[in-house]
Amino acid sequence: MTAILDVQNLGVRFPSGGRDILAVRDVSFTLYKGSTLGFVGESGCGKSVTAYAILKLVPQPGIIDSGRILYQGRDILRMDDDEIRKVRGKEIAMIFQEPMISLNPVFSIGYQISESIMLHLRMSKREAREYSIELLKSVGIPDPGKRYNSYPHEFSGGMRQRVMIAIALSASPSILIADEPTTALDVTIQAQILEMLLKIQEERQMSLLLITHDLGIVANIADEIAIMYAGEIAEYGRSIDIFKKPGHPYTRGLFKAIPRIGDPRSELATIPGMVPSITSPPTGCVFYPRCPIRIKKCIQAPVPLLHFANKRLVRCIRYKD
C-alpha cells in the first residue's frame, strides 16, 4: 500500500482572549491509496478542524501552528495560495455536513457544478454541461437533464448532498474528505448516500477520509480507524483489529453507544461527561475525568501514543489490562 496523504504532528489552535483553545494537538495519520480511513469522535473533538487543515481552510481565527501535511510528498502547509488552489478540488475534494447551506441559493445547481468543472478542467461551456449531467446521473439524481436547471431550494437535503458529491467528484480528485456527510439526513437516506459514495470510491479508486461521530457507520466501511478525543488521537489502527479488541476505554465506550437493531437489551449507552476544551497542554490523560478505569498514575504525566500491537497505537497506559 502506498501512502497518498501523510499528516504529521498537526497542531491547530484558536486564539480566544488570553487562553488559546488547542483544538488539534499532535495529530498524525496516514491515508493510503484507494483505502478508507474512518475518523471518529464526539462532536467538538476536532475532526472538522483537522479536515479543514488538510485543505488549509481552517476557519478564522484558527492557526495551524505545527506539523506537516504531505500530499504525495509535498507539504500542503508550505504551499502558496496558487499552489493550494490547484490541490483543492483537483487533488483533494471535500463534502460537508450541512447540504442545506453548502450550495449557493442564488445559482442553479447546474451552474454550480459546471463552475467547479471549469475551474480545473479545460472544457467548453457545452462540454461542462454535458459532463455535469453525467455526474448528476452518476450520483443518482433522477432526470438529471431537467434537474440541471433547478435551484437548491427545489432539492431535498439528500438530493443536495448528492449534488455536493457530484461537485466534489467533478475534477476526479484522488482524495475525498467527507465530513459527516450523512449526519444531517434521515436514516434511510443516510444509508443510500453512503452506499453510493462507496460505489463511486471503488469505481474511481479514490482514497476516502470519512469523518463521523458514529462508530457504527465506519464499522463495515473503513480499512483503518482513528478515534479522536479532545483534539488528540486516542486510538489508531486497522479497523478489524480495533473492532475485535478496542484498546482505549473511550473506544469501548463508543462501541457501547452504537445502537443495535434487534437487540432489546441494549439501550443507548453513553459515556458520562463531555468533551473538554483544552486550553493548556495537558499534564495527564485528557480522558481521565470520564474514564471508567482511571488510576492515579494517569494524571501524573502526559500519555503518549503507545504501540499496542502490530500497527496499533493507543493513548492509554492501561491498554494491557
Next chain:
Amino acid sequence: MKAGYWGVLWREFSKNRLALAGLVIVISLILLALCAPLIANNKPYIYITEGKVYLPLFYDIITNGKEYAELKGTDLSKEKFTGFKLFPPVAYSYSEYDLDSIVVPPSRKHLMGTDEQGRDLLARMIYGSRVSIFIGFIAVIIYVAIGIIIGSIAGYYGGWIDMVISRIIEVIMCFPTFFLILTILALWGPSLASVMLVIGITSWPGIARIVRGEFLKLREMDFVVASQAVGAADRWIIFRHILPNALAPVLVSATFGIASTILIESSLSFLGFGVQPPTPSWGDILSQSRDFMDFAWWLTFIPGFAIFITITAYNLVGDALQDAMNPKSLSGK
C-alpha cells in the same frame, strides 16, 4: 413552477399590493422622466402645411435645439398657421413664458395652473421629475458602488483591514451629512453635479456597513467554504458567490436611499442651494411658490404632494423588498 432566487423574491414581493402600487408609481415616474421632452413640449410632433411634412419636436431633439430653417422664429403653438398640427399631451415647455396667464389656477388649458411667470406647472413638474430622479439614481449608484467595494473588502478579509475600514465608516457616519453638503455647495457653488457627487461621496458608509455585515455572515456559510474547497480564487468567491447574496439587502437600502436623496435635493433646492434656474426641480418649484402661498395653493400643494408620493412609493417598495427577503421564503422549506 421554476423560480430562481430572484424569482422567489419577486413572488414574495408581489404578494404585497401596496408595494406593487408603489412600484407602478416608481416605474411611471422613471418613464415620465425619461420621456419628458416627448410628453411636455411646445413643439408639435408633426406639422403638415402646404404639402410639406415637418417633425419639429423630433428635429429639435435629434439636432439638439435646431429649428427647420423655413420655420425659424415661428412659435407653432401660437401662430394661427393653417395646416395639421399634433402636439404632445402637454403642449408647453418648462421655460415658456405666457405673460397673459400669470398665476392662473388649474384649468382645462393649464391642467395644473401656471406660476408667477406664466409657465405651465404641469410641464415644469414633468421636467422637474427628471432632476429629482436623475439625482436620486446617479447619487445612489455612486455611493452604492463605493459602499459595495469597501464593504466587501472589509467583510471578506476581516482582521485589521476590517478594523481600519470600520473606524473610517464610524467617523464618516458621525458627519452631519446635510450640513456637510451645504458647506461643500457653499464652497463649490451649487450645481447638479456637485449635489450628486457630495451625496454620493458622503452616503456610502451605510451601504458599506450592510455589505460588510452580509459578508461576515456569508463568509462563514458552508457554500463559501465549499467553493474555496473546490479551489475557487478569493476574487471569484467575493464577486460571484457572496456579492449576489448580499445584493438584496443593498437593493432595499438603495431604494430607501433614492427616496432620501430626492428629499435632500428638494430641501437643498428649497433653500436655494440646488440646481439653478431655469432647470426646474420639484424643490425649486416649491421654493419659488412660497411668496404666492396665500392665493396660489396649487403652486405649493402640487410639488409638495408629488415629493410626498414619490418618497412614499420608494419607501413602500423598499419595505416590501425587505419583507420578501425574509429567510423563510428563500430557504426552500
